[in-house]
Amino acid sequence: MVTPQLTEDAVISALREVKYPGMSRDLVSFGMIKNTRVEGTTVYLELQIPTEDAAVIAKVQASVREALGRVPGIGELHIQAAPRQAPQEAASGPAPLPGVRRIIAVASGKGGVGKSTVAVNLALALAQSGAAVGLLDADIYGPNVPRMLGEPGRPKAHEGKIVPLVRYGLNVISVGYLLGDQSPIIWRGPLVAQALKQLLHEVHWGQLDYLVVDLPPGTGDTQLTLVQSVPLTGGVIVTTPSAVALMDAERGLKMFREARVPILGIVENMSYFICPHCQGETDIFSRGGGRQVSESLGVPFLGEIPLNPAIREGGDTGAPVVVAKPESAEALVFRNVAERVRLAAEAAVEAMPQMIIR
Numbered sequence: 001m002v003t004p005q006l007t008e009d010a011v012i013s014a015l016r017e018v019k020y021p022g023m024s025r026d027l028v029s030f031g032m033i034k035n036t037r038v039e040g041t042t043v044y045l046e047l048q049i050p051t052e053d054a055a056v057i058a059k060v061q062a063s064v065r066e067a068l069g070r071v072p073g074i075g076e077l078h079i080q081a082a083p084r085q086a087p088q089e090a091a092s093g094p095a096p097l098p099g100v101r102r103i104i105a106v107a108s109g110k111g112g113v114g115k116s117t118v119a120v121n122l123a124l125a126l127a128q129s130g131a132a133v134g135l136l137d138a139d140i141y142g143p144n145v146p147r148m149l150g151e152p153g154r155p156k157a158h159e160g161k162i163v164p165l166v167r168y169g170l171n172v173i174s175v176g177y178l179l180g181d182q183s184p185i186i187w188r189g190p191l192v193a194q195a196l197k198q199l200l201h202e203v204h205w206g207q208l209d210y211l212v213v214d215l216p217p218g219t220g221d222t223q224l225t226l227v228q229s230v231p232l233t234g235g236v237i238v239t240t241p242s243a244v245a246l247m248d249a250e251r252g253l254k255m256f257r258e259a260r261v262p263i264l265g266i267v268e269n270m271s272y273f274i275c276p277h278c279q280g281e282t283d284i285f286s287r288g289g290g291r292q293v294s295e296s297l298g299v300p301f302l303g304e305i306p307l308n309p310a311i312r313e314g315g316d317t318g319a320p321v322v323v324a325k326p327e328s329a330e331a332l333v334f335r336n337v338a339e340r341v342r343l344a345a346e347a348a349v350e351a352m353p354q355m356i357i358r
């Protein structure tokens with residue numbers, strides 16, 4: 001009998017069956033399996049586990065050996081198990097925001113995929129579920145949140161800190177509110193970093209369950225400053241179903257992974273079109289890529305948001321669809337995404353208890 005050739009995919013899919021002790025999620029989706037290598041019948045892998053508890057490490061190793069023992073064709077197994085360095089304990093020293101329990105970044109590798117739309121509606125949907133929510137527009141060059149949430153305004157200062165504006169129950173800060181319509185804003189990297197740090201640390205955020213951060217596109221100064229400045233609960237990656245956008249989403253995802261920020265999941269935006277006349281669904285950009293990418297990268301899939309004029313109008317007129325048409329199918333989609341984000345955030349906190357205020 002010929003034994004099928006052993007592949008990395010076979011190893012990873014076996015490891016997807018191994019749950020982290022006490023959790024409903026598996027080691028792969030938590031990003032705890034690193035540097036998997038198959039040489040002939042020998043498997044090498046590294047376990048990065050967010051604990052220094054030797055008993056837990058031993059338990060995980062035993063489960064990994066057991067799961068891989070069932071994969072045909074495995075000879076030797078070399079596991080290197082290192083306790084994961086406490087996330088983001090870099091010398092630059094991220095500091096929590098007092099009173100803010102979870103900080104969620106909304107990112108994408110590519111521009112124009114709907115990050116701001118998702119960030120705004122996600123924040124509003126979380127607030128509708130009863131949470132206290134803030135929204136930070138971290139797009140210093142091209143802030144869109146003021147337009148998306150309607151009427152401009154000028155935040156005031158109190159005891160040396162900025163007081164956020166309140167829009168639809170959200171505490172909101174954007175450089176757009178602070179500078180008005182002076183665009184385009186041309187700032188050099190260090191100034192962008194400084195501005196973002198101020199928007200994070202020099203604002204009276206109040207007691208918040210969630211602070212949603214709307215990032216500019218790509219993986220540049222802002223993203224780096226954010227991961228170095230505050231302990232993020234996790235990142236949400238927005239993509240469209242087109243192949244190019246998906247490749248960029250993968251890049252965004254890697255950035256968070258390298259910074260040891262948990263990935264809460266991928267949202268596929270502009271996923272399909274619902275005809276307003278016949279209600280039929282058309283997959284304009286070939287739907288399903290977001291789900292495939294999340295499966296192949298082992299991160300949760302958070303949902304598909306349709307391409308819909310009501311979503312664009314909501315953004316352009318300052319009345320986002322979640323609050324303007326709360327009964328619509330689109331609002332329901334955003335509420336479902338918000339619920340999955342909430343669950344993923346709680347799972348991330350469970351997996352990395354040392355970094356986050358409980």
Ligand SMILES: Nc1ncnc2c1ncn2[C@@H]1O[C@H](COP(=O)(O)OP(=O)(O)OP(=O)(O)O)[C@@H](O)[C@H]1O
Pocket residue numbers: 108110111112113114115116117118139142144215216217269270271305306307308309310311312313315316
């Ligand atoms: N699901 C959708 N249906 C219809 N229009 C949408 C949808 N998502 C976003 N849009 C529209 O697409 C445009 C770009 O969206 P948005 O500004 O949210 O993207 P972004 O990723 O934040 O862009 P940038 O990279 O410039 O920050 C906006 O006009 C928005 O209203």
Ligand SMILES: [Mg+2]
Pocket residue numbers: 115116117139144214215216
């Ligand atoms: Mg944007």
